[in-house]
Amino acid sequence: MHSKADHFKENSRRQLGDATLQQNMRRFGGRFAQARAVAMEELPDLEALRDQAAAIRDRSLYQLDEWLLRFEAQAKNAGITVHWAATGAEVNRIVLEIAQAADVRKVVKSKSMVSEETGLNEALIGAGLHVVETDLGEYILQLAEEPPSHLIAPALHKNVEEVADLFAAHHHTPRQTDIPSLCREARVQLRPHFLDADMGITGGNFLIAETGSVVLVTNEGNGRMVTTLPRVHVAITGIEKVLPTLDDLTTLLKLLPRSATGQSITNYVSLLTGPRHDDEREGPSQSHIILVDGGRSEVLGTALQPALRCIRCGACMNHCPVYQNIGGQAYGWVYPGPIGAILTPAYLGLDQARDLPQAATLCGACEVVCPVRIPLPALMRELRQQSVQQGLRPWRERLGVRLWHWLALHPRSYRWFSRVLIWGLSKMANAQGMVTRLPGLDGWTQGRDMPAPQGASFHSLYRKTSRKTS
Amino acid sequence: MISSRDLILQRIRARLHGAVIHDDTIDPQPTSVLPAPSLEVLRQRFMDKASALGSMVHLVPTRDAVPTILENLLQELELPLQAVCWPALAPWLDQHHTRLNLFFRPAEPADAVGVTGCHCAIADTGTLVLRTSALTPGSVSLLPETHVALVSEEDLVSDMKASWRHLAREPWARSVNFVSGPSRTADIEQTVVIGAHGPARVIILLYGSAP
Ligand code: SF4
Numbered sequence: 001m002h003s004k005a006d007h008f009k010e011n012s013r014r015q016l017g018d019a020t021l022q023q024n025m026r027r028f029g030g031r032f033a034q035a036r037a038v039a040m041e042e043l044p045d046l047e048a049l050r051d052q053a054a055a056i057r058d059r060s061l062y063q064l065d066e067w068l069l070r071f072e073a074q075a076k077n078a079g080i081t082v083h084w085a086a087t088g089a090e091v092n093r094i095v096l097e098i099a100q101a102a103d104v105r106k107v108v109k110s111k112s113m114v115s116e117e118t119g120l121n122e123a124l125i126g127a128g129l130h131v132v133e134t135d136l137g138e139y140i141l142q143l144a145e146e147p148p149s150h151l152i153a154p155a156l157h158k159n160v161e162e163v164a165d166l167f168a169a170h171h172h173t174p175r176q177t178d179i180p181s182l183c184r185e186a187r188v189q190l191r192p193h194f195l196d197a198d199m200g201i202t203g204g205n206f207l208i209a210e211t212g213s214v215v216l217v218t219n220e221g222n223g224r225m226v227t228t229l230p231r232v233h234v235a236i237t238g239i240e241k242v243l244p245t246l247d248d249l250t251t252l253l254k255l256l257p258r259s260a261t262g263q264s265i266t267n268y269v270s271l272l273t274g275p276r277h278d279d280e281r282e283g284p285s286q287s288h289i290i291l292v293d294g295g296r297s298e299v300l301g302t303a304l305q306p307a308l309r310c311i312r313c314g315a316c317m318n319h320c321p322v323y324q325n326i327g328g329q330a331y332g333w334v335y336p337g338p339i340g341a342i343l344t345p346a347y348l349g350l351d352q353a354r355d356l357p358q359a360a361t362l363c364g365a366c367e368v369v370c371p372v373r374i375p376l377p378a379l380m381r382e383l384r385q386q387s388v389q390q391g392l393r394p395w396r397e398r399l400g401v402r403l404w405h406w407l408a409l410h411p412r413s414y415r416w417f418s419r420v421l422i423w424g425l426s427k428m429a430n431a432q433g434m435v436t437r438l439p440g441l442d443g444w445t446q447g448r449d450m451p452a453p454q455g456a457s458f459h460s461l462y463r464k465t466s467r468k469t470s
Numbered sequence: 471m472i473s474s475r476d477l478i479l480q481r482i483r484a485r486l487h488g489a490v491i492h493d494d495t496i497d498p499q500p501t502s503v504l505p506a507p508s509l510e511v512l513r514q515r516f517m518d519k520a521s522a523l524g525s526m527v528h529l530v531p532t533r534d535a536v537p538t539i540l541e542n543l544l545q546e547l548e549l550p551l552q553a554v555c556w557p558a559l560a561p562w563l564d565q566h567h568t569r570l571n572l573f574f575r576p577a578e579p580a581d582a583v584g585v586t587g588c589h590c591a592i593a594d595t596g597t598l599v600l601r602t603s604a605l606t607p608g609s610v611s612l613l614p615e616t617h618v619a620l621v622s623e624e625d626l627v628s629d630m631k632a633s634w635r636h637l638a639r640e641p642w643a644r645s646v647n648f649v650s651g652p653s654r655t656a657d658i659e660q661t662v663v664i665g666a667h668g669p670a671r672v673i674i675l676l677y678g679s680a681p
Contacts, residue, residue, distance in 0.1 A: 031660050065482045078642070084475035136666065137657035155657055163658055183655055183663040190667065195579060211642060221612060221653035221668025227645065228608050239478065250630045261656065264519075265595040268668070269648040276644055279604040282576045283644050293478045301485035 001119050001147060005332035005344045005353035012330040012359070024159050025327055032153075032318040035262025036369070042264065043254065053255050054373040056248045057309035060240070061300065067209045067242045068291065074212030075289060078274035083290045088118030091292055095120060095201070095234055096127055098288055102232050104129065104198040110216070110223040111135040112203030113312065114236045114292050116148065116334040117347070120201070132193045134222040136186050143170050149328030149336060151314040152260050157327050190222075200226030200284065204237035205312070206252070207289075210245045213273040214289060217256060217266050227272055233284040235272070239291050240308040252311060255371035259313035295347035303382045307342045309372040316366035316376060322359050331356065338366040338376045345383055354392050357383035396440075415459055422453045512593040512626040513676070519596030520674055523651035524664055530677040536620055537566035539675060544570070544583065547671075549616060553583035558605035559620070577609035584614035584669070589646075590636045591621050591674075594629045597650045598674070599636070601643035608645055617649075617669040621676050 004011060015021055040046055060067050072082045085091040091114070099107070107129055109115070121142075124131050133142040137154035141147070143166045148154030155163075163182055168175035171189055176182055202223055206215040214235045216223040227233050243249055257263040276283030299308055317323040317337025328336030332353070335343045341360060345353040357380045366376040387393055407414045428435050429452035438445050456464075472480075507515070517527045530539050544551055552571040555563060560574040563585075577584055586606065588598045598619050602608040611617050627633050630648075637646060653668030664670055 027659065062486065064486065065479050068479070068482075084473070084478055086474040086477050090474060134667065135657070136655045140657070153657060153660065156660070158658075160659055179658045179661045180663050182658060183666060187665070187667060191579070194667070213642075219653065220655045220657075220666035222666070224608065224612050224645075224647065225667055228612060239482075246634045247631060250634070253630065264523075265597060265648070265650045267523075267650050267653055271646040272644070273642050273646075274644055277604070280602070280607070280644065281604065282607050282609055283602065291478070293474075293481070297478055297481035297485060300482060301487075 001116050001334055003333045003344070003348055003352060005348065005356055006351075008330065008332060008353070008355035008359060011332055012326040015326045015330045020159070020162075021157055021327055024157050025324055027159070028156055028324070030318075032261060032314070033369075036259055036315060036318070037262075039258040039262040039264060043258070049251065049254060050371055050373055052251050053311075053371055054309060056243065056251060057311075057372050060242050060244060060248075061305060061308055064239065064242070064300065067244055068239060070209040070244075071207050071212055071242050072291075074209065075274075076212070078212045079287065080212065080274050081286070081288045083288060084293075085290050086293045088292075088294055091115070091118040091236060091290055091294075092120050092123035094290055095236075096123065098232065098234060098286075099124070099127075099129060099199060102198065102286060104232060106130040106132070106193065106197045107199045107201055108132050108134050108193050108197040108222075108226045108230060109138070109201045110203070110218065110226045111138055111154070112201060112236050113148075113151070113334055114203055114238055114294070115201065117294055118236075118292075120236075132190070132197070134190050134194065134220075134226060135218075136183065136220060139186060139190065140166060143167075147329060148334070150317065151312050151335070151337075151339075153314070157329065194222075194225040194229050197226070197230045199232040199234065200230040201234050201236065202226060204235045204241055204289070205256070206249055207237060207242040208246060208249060208271070209242055211271070211273055213271040215249060216268070216270045216272065217253070218270070219261075219263075219267045221268060224268055224270055227270065228283060231284055232286045232288070233272070233275075234288045234290065236290045236292060238296055239293055240296050256311050256313055259311075259315040259369070259371045299346050304342060304346050304379055306374045307339065307346060307376075307379055309374055310339055310343070311372055313371060315369040315371065316374075319365040319369050321361060321363060321365070326359075331359075338380070339374070342376065342379045342383065350383060350387055350390065351392055354387055357381075357387065415457075418457055418459075422457065425450075426452045426454075428452070506632075507593070507628055509623060509626070512628060513623060516591060516593040516596055516626055517676070519594065520651070521596070523596050524654075525596060525651045525672040525674050527674045527676055530675050533562075533622070533677050533679075534566075536675055536677055537563055537568050537570065540585070540618065540620075541568045541570050543618075543673065543675075547616070549583055553585045553618070554578070554581040554610055554614065555585040556587060556606045556610055558603075559585065559587060576607035577613040579613065581614045583616045583618060584610040584612075585618045585620065586611045588619050588621050588625065590625045590627050590633050591676075592628070592630055592633055592648070593626055595650055597630075597648050598672075599633050600647045600649060601637070601640070602645045602647075603643055608647065611647070611649060612668055615665070615669060616671045616673065617652075618673045618675065619649075621674055622679065623676060624679055 140155040150156040164177045204214040205217045257266045275287040323337040331340045333344045341356040434449040557574040653666040655666040656662045
């Protein structure tokens with residue numbers, strides 16, 4: 001997917017000015033957050049479980065090469081063809097080669113964030129294939145030609161009226177506006193695609209090294225459809241998704257659905273281990289898995305490594321005040337919210353997403369809820385520091401900090417300057433004592449007024465008092 | 471030219487070399503030494519959890535009573551007295567004389583009711599564990615709008631961890647599915663709608679071990 005992450009300010013300004021989107025984001029509000037809170041209460045040992053989950057993910061990451069090799073060996077044993085792709089372009093090339101060799105015409109997809117990273121749909125459509133997204137949210141976005149705005153509810157930013165318009169326009173059916181009928185309509189429209197597709201493409205929530213299995217965690221059942229009906233199955237996942245054992249999976253599955261939607265378990269958890277057996281009459285006859293690097297290996301061994309523990313539950317964005325205002329598309333690439341503010345610069349380069357690590361109040365809510373204890377605020381601070389060190393901040397900001405630095409080292413000038421500032425601001429204040437516009441900082445004053453400073457500065461008060469007492 | 475596989479492994483090793491190995495003091499495996507719950511506890515927990523997730527659970531006293539109960543149930547729900555079944559169920563269901571018209575094969579698009587057994591069932595989450603094979607095709611629990619699962623009380627286990635031990639007794643299946651209730655989506659305005667791509671109705675007949 002083409003990244004717009006370096007236009008974060010324009011993106012978020014547009015999103016903030018979009019009345020429908022703002023309304024839709026208000027409706028989204030705290031629904032997931034509330035459901036999560038209720039579901040977590042069922043776990044008596046939640047904090048210990050989060051420690052274990054983080055430890056499991058760390059264990060995979062610190063010996064990633066070994067677990068990947070173990071996975072590869074087991075998967076091959078089960079008859080899976082294992083591919084490795086260093087870049088997104090390579091992923092697309094491999095999928096196209098598989099498709100061409102197997103004479104594939106139609107592809108059905110269940111959700112895969114990695115394929116969003118690589119822009120797979122455009123590549124396949126460009127090569128003349130018919131591609132259908134089958135997760136309801138992704139299907140809506142495919143019709144709308146928009147990128148996802150949330151990890152697990154990709155069409156969260158659309159309301160029922162917008163979906164009704166899209167369906168009526170694309171299905172040439174009477175417009176329906178109640179949600180169950182729209183879901184029914186999607187089921188009816190998509191069923192024939194499942195039945196006559198040649199290839200099914202999925203992501204993978206986890207890879208299990210001890211068995212060579214790909215794990216899919218879904219609710220709609222489309223994941224099962226695309227891995228049961230088409231002749232060819234291709235799973236595309238990041239290299240960081242590997243888990244050593246099935247018991248590790250057990251622990252993570254206690255947290256993932258609860259963190260994500262507040263469910264104790266999703267409707268379907270599928271472990272896929274290879275193509276159909278000789279005596280079976282269904283199931284894909286070819287099964288492929290593509291292990292994707294795409295910038296991940298570069299994050300290992302750095303201060304940002306904890307971000308690779310992410311299990312894509314979406315809790316951090318569900319609790320993020322910035323995300324809830326600007327929506328997921330403002331982040332400009334595949335991963336929105338706090339985790340996106342880290343993964344996007346980590347995978348694409350900090351110079352491609354300069355403002356994302358700044359897009360946080362550092363309130364810390366994301367870290368409090370993250371099931372694998374990723375210290376998201378600390379990682380954002382790390383990226384902020386790196387962007388200063390690499391000279392990536394805008395000149396005005398750099399100049400401002402320099403100026404302040406100099407003033408802070410020169411008390412006399414500092415006092416003189418603050419006196420002028422206080423005088424100036426009180427001149428600018430209105431009758432209520434509020435400053436409503438600051439030249440050069442109108443982005444800040446657009447949404448709020450600033451109280452003008454009142455009375456004397458701390459310095460002069462302190463001087464006066466100490467003179468009196470001495 | 472170096473293959474992507476070697477390149478990626480090389481990068482990982484270069485990055486991890488000299489990295490501080492993490493604190494190993496946390497045992498990633500929670501060791502539960504709780505005794506296995508009694509059948510009564512398991513049965514009740516399974517029924518509560520499965521019903522909470524939208525499955526309909528019926529207790530059937532004996533295995534022999536299952537075919538008749540199935541027939542009555544389909545009639546009550548005004549469904550056709552016709553179903554696609556796991557071939558594995560043929561020796562059992564075929565010998566009973568009911569008005570049911572049963573087909574033992576993978577599911578086809580027109581099938582309205584699919585009848586399966588289950589490998590084991592997890593009480594803690596109300597989950598059916600289904601393995602695919604020639605005799606237990608996955609489509610039977612996926613394509614029909616109504617999925618009926620015949621579950622023996624003997625196959626109840628307490629949690630997912632226990633189910634791995636159960637699964638390890640047989641060769642690994644192509645696909646193992648943990649099914650917890652009818653398919654659902656909440657992709658439009660976070661409103662939960664039952665019946666997405668998979669079955670819209672899951673009925674569980676939990677039968678006792680009496681003959
Ligand atoms: S960073 Fe943590 S909270 Fe956010 S999606 Fe990943 S696992 Fe979930």
